[in-house]
Amino acid sequence: MTGEALLPCDGTMTLTLDAVPDALAVFERLLAAIDWQAETISLFGKAVPVPRLVAWHGDAAYTYSGIRHQPAAWTPDLLALKNICEGVVHTRFNSVLLNLYRDGRDGMGWHADDEPELGSDPVIASLSLGSTRTFHVKHRSKPLKLAIPLTPGSCLVMESHWLHRVAKTARPTETRINLTYRQIG
Ligand SMILES: O=C(O)CCC(=O)C(=O)O
C-alpha cells in the first residue's frame, strides 16, 4: 500500500486509503464494545463537556484535556488495527486514543499533539471509520492550509507540528470513530 503525501514542507502527512479491511464491520464492533466516556474540561473555571466521546487503551497512561487517563486493555480489534498501522508506517505503537464523533455537533479544536510524553517528533497513525469528516490542517506560521476528507478505512500518518482539527458541521453527519495510535514514553 502506498500513501499520498499531503504536506509541501516542514514534516509529513501521508494518507493511505482503504488500509482497514472490513472497515464497516470493525466500526460497528467498536461502537458497541468500547466503553465510551463523556468527559468535561475546565474552561475559565467552568466544566465544559468535551464535544465527543473518548477511550484510551494500551500499555501506558496518558494526560490529555488536563486529565490523566489510565489505559484500558487491548482488545483483538484494537490489536489488529495496531498491526495495520505498524505495517503502514514501520514503527511500533503502545497506545491508542479513540474518539467517537456522534454527529456533526462533535468535533476537535485546533491542536498539535505536542504533549511531552509523546516525545519531540511523534509519529501518529490515525485510522478513520464510519462517516467521512473533513480534517483541516494548517501551518503554524506560514499561510498554508489543507482540507482532507478522512474516508472510512483510511490511515493518516502524521509526522509534523502542523495544527489540525475536525470542525463541527451543520450538515447531516453520521457517527465517526477515529483511532490515533501513539508511542508513549
Ligand atoms: O479525529 C481525527 O481525525 C483527529 C484526531 C486527533 O487529531 C487526535 O486524536 O489527536
Ligand SMILES: [Mn+2]
Ligand atoms: Mn491530533
